[in-house]
Structure formats: C-alpha cells, structure tokens
Amino acid sequence: MLANNPNAYTGPGTNTYIVGEETLWIIDPGPEDIRHVDAVLAVVDGRPVAGILVTHTHMDHSPAAHLLKAAMQAPTYGYGPLCQLIAAETEEDVDTCFSPDNSLSHGTAIGMGRWRVIALHTPGHFPNHMCYVLPEQGVLFSGDHVMAWSTTAIVPPLGNFLDYMNSLDLLENVHANLMLPSHGCPVYAPFERIDAVRKHRHKRHNQVRMCLQAGVGDVHAIVGSIYKDADLTPSLYKAAYGCVQAHIDHLNVQGIGDPLEQAIVEA
Secondary structure: OEOOOOEOOOEOOOEOEEEEOOOEEEEOOOOOOHHHHHHHHHHHOOOOEEEEEOOOOEOOOOOOHHHHHHHHOOOEEEOOOOOHHHHHOOOOOEOOOOOOOEEOOOOOEEOOHHHOEEEEEOOOOOOOOEEEEEOOOOEEEEEOOOOOOOOOOOOOOOOOHHHHHHHHHHHHOOOOOEEEEOOOOOEOOHHHHHHHHHHHHHHHHHHHHHHHHOOOOOHHHHHHHHOOOOOOOHHHHHHHHHHHHHHHHHHHHHOOOOHHHHHOOOO
16 A cells, blocks of 8 residues: 655655455554555455564654554554654654554564565664564565665665664575555565665765775765765755765775775676
8 A cells, every 4th residue: 555655755655555365464554644645444344464574763753653543442563762862953854743552672583374474674774673574474574674766875874874774684694575555656676676775875885985094074975976966855865865875984994995895896
C-alpha cells in the first residue's frame, strides 16, 4: 500500500506491506494520514493482525502505528523508541511518540510457519532501524537501508557510516531472492543492488578522502566538488552535506588512509 507522501526523501511515498493470509502482519504503517490508514484497513478487511512492525521512527514510517493499533487491536513491534535526548540533537523528522508494545532485538523471530518473521537490527541510516525477513519466503523488507530508487541518506548524529556499511554486509548474508524497500519498487536481484550501493558508498568515501588529503576540509566545498554534476535541491543538498559529514567522521576516527580505501571500487 503506497502512502500519498511523495517528496525528495520518500520518492513515490512510503510503502506499507500487508503480509500473510488468514492472519496478517503490517510492516511500516507509514505517516499519520487517515486516508492511508483507511486504505490499509480496507485491504485487511477484518482479518486478524498479529502485529504492526515498524522499521524505524522517522515521521514517514511510524506515526500511523497508533491509529492502526486502535482500529485493529494489534500490538506494535520495533527495536525501541529513540532516546529523547538524541532526538533533540538532530533536525531530522523523528517520531518521538512511538514506543513499541514489544521491543525486538537482533535475530528475534516472531510468528510461525510460512509467515515467520525474523528481525534484524540494521543501524546506519537510523539508530533503531530494523529490517525484517521472511526466511521461508526468501523475502527481505529492507526499510530505508537499501532502496531501489535512490541511495540512502546517512546524516549524523543519527546516521553512522561504519554502522551503515556493517549493516549492508549483514543484509547481503540474508540471501533473499526478493527485497521490498520502504520506498520505491521491488528489487528482484537483492545481492546486485546491495553490491551497487556498497560500491557507491566506497566511491563517495574515496572522493571525500582525496579532498581531505588535498587540504579541502570544508564540508560545503567537498559537496560542491563531488556533487558538481548533480542538480541538488535544497533538501537534497542537506542530505549530501550530511553524508559527506558521515564520511569525514569515519575518517577522523580511522585516519585519512583508512583501511576501507583498499576495498574501494570506482563506479
């Protein structure tokens, strides 16, 4: 179910997935939009819902959870709420109201049989980001961590480059044959898409590192250099600025000649 919230960050909008047959799971309830909630309820059509799973607490993903919970008497699931103190330190649109009825840890399995769900903690884009796997179906719900239509923003302080790369490795090891992101179309070759995203991040990392080695340390100057051929709107410029800062933060920890350099593949 596609929510009507298209923009520079969501692409065509947020995908809400309805999973199962007689008993259902709802994955990513979406924004607090009563029209979207009503559309989801129409498809559910009175069938029992075992739970509402949230990938993370950006405002385009979790706010509708409380409306669906009230309408369907279904519990909510997620990694957990974001610390109010952390949320206050960022300009990102964070849902500070959501707190799951059931907090999931990495590797937790819920449900049974063909529709058993395994939760994977995948920080990097967001600290409490979860992906969900249907192992019997070979389906990976990748949230915002890997999307088909765009690369993912990694914006400090909530975004972290090393966490993001480690989570990419984790998703690659799932060996799914279908990946369903929270934005954009289904991905029928998950391994290839994950690999392409990794190569893109390596390319950007190498570009930032070379700028620093050349004495260019201002983030705006680096964005202007490596995104010079991109037509960045103000909101996309903000995302690019954040991504560059995430690379710099990692290099400040690892050193400008950091070991990731050896894995860089020019795209």
